[in-house]
Amino acid sequence: MVGRYKSPDEHPFFPEQLLQPVLPPVHYKNVLHRAAASININKLIWDVYFDDLLPRLVREGSDGHCGSSACCDTTILQALSKRIHYGKFVAEAKFRESPDKYSAAIEAQDKDKLMEMLTYKEVEENVKRRVRFKALTFGRVVGTDASPLADPPLKMKPDLVVELYDKWLVPLTKEVEVHYLLRRLDN
Numbered sequence: 001m002v003g004r005y006k007s008p009d010e011h012p013f014f015p016e017q018l019l020q021p022v023l024p025p026v027h028y029k030n031v032l033h034r035a036a037a038s039i040n041i042n043k044l045i046w047d048v049y050f051d052d053l054l055p056r057l058v059r060e061g062s063d064g065h066c067g068s069s070a071c072c073d074t075t076i077l078q079a080l081s082k083r084i085h086y087g088k089f090v091a092e093a094k095f096r097e098s099p100d101k102y103s104a105a106i107e108a109q110d111k112d113k114l115m116e117m118l119t120y121k122e123v124e125e126n127v128k129r130r131v132r133f134k135a136l137t138f139g140r141v142v143g144t145d146a147s148p149l150a151d152p153p154l155k156m157k158p159d160l161v162v163e164l165y166d167k168w169l170v171p172l173t174k175e176v177e178v179h180y181l182l183r184r185l186d187n
């Protein structure tokens with residue numbers, strides 16, 4: 001209703017139920033190819049979240065706080081969607097850096113070649129090191145008496161955070177990059 005999904009870095013989970021914005025339109029600088037607007041893998045992100053990620057993050061059963069859980073699900077799903085669909089911007093930057101190299105693979109609609117070209121294993125390793133460090137830094141439990149604990153426990157295993165990035169977040173981001181590049185030369 002406020003035009004959130006007119007922004008190129010926002011993607012609705014239920015596009016068929018969007019209401020017309022009541023606020024005047026914001027004019028975003030258009031850096032992406034117009035094909036970007038038709039790329040939305042939120043249905044897949046939804047399934048990955050409920051089938052693969054959530055079961056690794058929570059214990060089975062209900063604590064009765066369904067409303068709070070639904071709010072957390074919404075926040076996480078939107079954060080995942082944003083991170084993964086940023087792949088469009090990353091792909092555009094890669095294309096602009098080497099248009100000739102990418103154009104050949106795009107003209108051949110060679111998904112495997114594109115995947116190979118846009119993959120930087122050393123960057124992925126760096127991303128995983130960084131998320132491990134973030135989990136170790138920000139994932140600490142704060143003691144109830146407000147005095148620092150000697151060895152504060154962690155809310156979540158850093159290895160698990162790394163695994164989620166390695167198995168799902170990075171591959172889905174790359175999937176968006178490939179989708180986008182395949183359409184980058186559309187008329």
Ligand SMILES: O=C(O)C(=O)C[C@]1(C(=O)O)C=C[C@@H](O)C=C1
Pocket residue numbers: 090118119120121123124127169170171173174177
């Ligand atoms: O940084 C990039 O080049 C990206 O494409 C992003 C990303 C990621 O999802 O973090 C994905 C693919 C690359 O192999 C490295 C990292």
